Amino acid sequence: MDTNTIERLAEFICGDGDYPVYRSGSELTRFFRRVGFSNFIHDGSTRKWWTLSVLQQLTSNNLNAVIQRLANPKEYGGNQEKVLRAIDKLNQILMIEGLKVEIEGIEPRFRSITPQFTKKEPELKPLPPPDFINLKLGPGIGEILKERWTEIQKCFDAKGYLAATILMGSFLEGMLLSVMQQFPKEANMGSAAPKDNSGKVKHFAELSLSDMINVAHECGWIDLDVQRFSHSLRAFRNIIHPYEQMALRMFPDEDTSGISWLVVQAAANDLAIKLR
Numbered sequence: 406m407d408t409n410t411i412e413r414l415a416e417f418i419c420g421d422g423d424y425p426v427y428r429s430g431s432e433l434t435r436f437f438r439r440v441g442f443s444n445f446i447h448d449g450s451t452r453k454w455w456t457l458s459v460l461q462q463l464t465s466n467n468l469n470a471v472i473q474r475l476a477n478p479k480e481y482g483g484n485q486e487k488v489l490r491a492i493d494k495l496n497q498i499l500m501i502e503g504l505k506v507e508i509e510g511i512e513p514r515f516r517s518i519t520p521q522f523t524k525k526e527p528e529l530k531p532l533p534p535p536d537f538i539n540l541k542l543g544p545g546i547g548e549i550l551k552e553r554w555t556e557i558q559k560c561f562d563a564k565g566y567l568a569a570t571i572l573m574g575s576f577l578e579g580m581l582l583s584v585m586q587q588f589p590k591e592a593n594m595g596s597a598a599p600k601d602n603s604g605k606v607k608h609f610a611e612l613s614l615s616d617m618i619n620v621a622h623e624c625g626w627i628d629l630d631v632q633r634f635s636h637s638l639r640a641f642r643n644i645i646h647p648y649e650q651m652a653l654r655m656f657p658d659e660d661t662s663g664i665s666w667l668v669v670q671a672a673a674n675d676l677a678i679k680l681r
Contacts, residue, residue, distance in 0.1 A: 406468065406502055413498045414468075415457040417475060424494060425487040426480070428452075440474045442467070469515065472499070476506045476513035534670070535677035542583045542680065550580055554673075557666065566662035567644070573669045574614065574642025577635060581617040584626060584676050585609050597623040614639045627675040634668040641665060 418436065420427035428436055430447035433456060437445040445459050460468060474480055476495055481487035488508075496505050505518045537551040553576045560569035585592040586609060592598060593606045597619040600606055612620075615636065622632035641657055644650035657665070 406465075410498060410502055411460050411468075412457055414472065414475075415453055415460055417494060417498065418456050418471075419452045421453070425491045430455075436474070437471075439480070440467075440471050472506065473513040473515075476508065478508070478511050535673055540677055540680040541587055542580075543586060546579065546583050550576060550583075553579070557669070561662060561666060564659070566657040566659060570638070570641045570657045570662050570665050571645045573665050574638055574645075577638065577642075577669055577672055578614045578617065580673060580676055581614070581621055582609060582612075584679060585612075585617065585620065587680065588624070591624050592620050595620060595623040614642065621676070626679045627672055631668065631671045631675055634664070635672055638665045638668050 416422070417424050418428060418433065430449060430452055433452060434445065434447045437443075437459065442459075447455055460471065463471065472495065476488075476492055478488045481491065492506060492508065499505060500518070500520050503517055503520060505516045506513050507516055508514075534551075534554050537547040537554070540547055542550065553572060557569050557572045557576065560566075560572060589609075592609070597616075598606045599612060599616045607616075618627070618632055618635045618639065621627045622629065627635070640653075641655060641661065644653060644655045644657075650656075
């Protein structure tokens with residue numbers, strides 16, 4: 406194992422910081438005895454460095470035995486919270502070595518894994534449409550948004566992905582503006598509310614879709630994942646202009662349009678919660 410991995414294991418065994426169990430010098434001696442090593446007796450030196458020196462003397466098989474003891478429910482008296490924390494911490498340490506520890510019954514087992522360092526985007530799942538007519542959206546706007554929702558789905562089903570994506574951006578802007586008009590004080594008080602050159606908050610009619618998305622997130626009307634995905638949708642909405650599409654080389658297909666549709670559904674349902 407890498408020296409950094411072994412050092413982190415030493416810290417885990419000592420238990421300083423956010424680890425399941427703190428072990429004093431005498432408890433370190435007892436821990437290694439439980440693993441099966443009676444020849445390691447803490448000599449009063451710094452606990453971490455003493456533990457590290459012990460680990461560095463062990464063969465691979467003996468080191469594995471130490472790790473398995475650290476994952477063993479018996480080490481924590483069956484305390485479920487401590488066991489789960491131990492497994493989680495151990496797997497954070499072992500990931501770089503391509504290993505993961507799991508409990509089968511009450512026995513820890515190693516499993517080989519492929520370390521993953523790419524950031525996972527939050528998953529957006531399809532949701533049913535809000536009841537636009539009965540939401541507090543303002544006179545007439547509920548009917549229009551309901552019709553646009555239906556139109557977007559028709560375009561998507563007919564593989565009209567460009568039209569569907571542009572309509573999605575339009576729908577999102579309309580719903581965001583409706584919510585801001587229902588709660589103007591909240592929308593204008595945050596740091597995300599754009600200001601003009603004199604420092605005065607801009608009128609809603611002057612705001613861009615980007616401004617509205619940021620205001621809605623700061624106000625807590627839409628979640629962080631919806632905010633991030635909405636900005637991606639906004640970029641696609643701009644290709645309503647043919648020359649803009651040519652310059653950006655954006656050509657929505659089933660995948661991009663499908664993701665955008667999930668964004669709109671999630672945003673609409675987040676905003677509907679505010680309006681109820």
